[in-house]
Amino acid sequence: MMTLYSGITCPFSQRCRFVLFEKGMDFEIKDVDIFNKPEDLAIMNPYNQVPVLVERDLILHESNIINEYIDERFPHPQLMPGDPVMRGRGRLVLFRMEKELFSLVQVLENPEATNKEQVKAREAIGQGLTMLAPSFAKNKYILGDDFSMIDVALSPLLWRLDYYDIKLGKSAAPILKYAERIFQREAFIEALTPAEKAMRR
Ligand SMILES: N[C@@H](CCC(=O)N[C@@H](CS)C(=O)NCC(=O)O)C(=O)O
Secondary structure, eight states, rough: EEEEEEETOOHHHHHHHHHHHHOOEEEEEEOOOOSOOOOOOHHOOOTTOOOEEETEEEEEEEHHHHHHHHHSOOOOOOSSSSSSSHHHHHHHHHHHHIIIIIHHHHHHHHSSHHHOOOOOOHHHHHHHHHHHHHHHHHBBBTTTOOHHHHHHHHHHHTTTTTTTTTTOOGGGHHHHHHHHHHHHHHHHHHHHHHHTTOOOO
């Protein structure tokens, strides 16, 4: 059985919980207090961070790497595109999402970041999401008609917009509509921790 070491408010852990629930197989989630980390976390992950996935002698860290492993291990429903061209495109979107948005999410998650750094991060995330918004007026999901791993990866940020105090302008309306579509998925709801549920009222 797979065990996921997960932070109860960690957006990266939420991605992995979401995929585990989409797959509907047996797994165990171990909640980790990131302010009081268990000693073995640093042994499992040299960066001493959650999420970490353990299955027998396999230990993985990095949310997107964990999610691709789960997707290949339990192919139904398949969350990475089946077609190599679309899969290549999807991986590129994931890469850019990390570089341009989730690097800033890490600033907002870092209690040692200065207020100035956090203000800048909020603004840049707001701008990045607003730039993405028009594509959601045309497409149901990030890669087109089908829900994919790329939607999974973005969703924890969309869930936290109020919590992070990120303001989006009117032109970003299509992305908020898209977000509601993701939030209604059964697996998304099941994967939320009580602390995450409390982030949106
Ligand atoms: N790039 C990593 C980021 C993981 C990450 O930033 N985890 C945070 C919690 S959200 C953490 O464990 N922080 C504790 C620390 O860095 O000491 C991923 O995608 O899994």
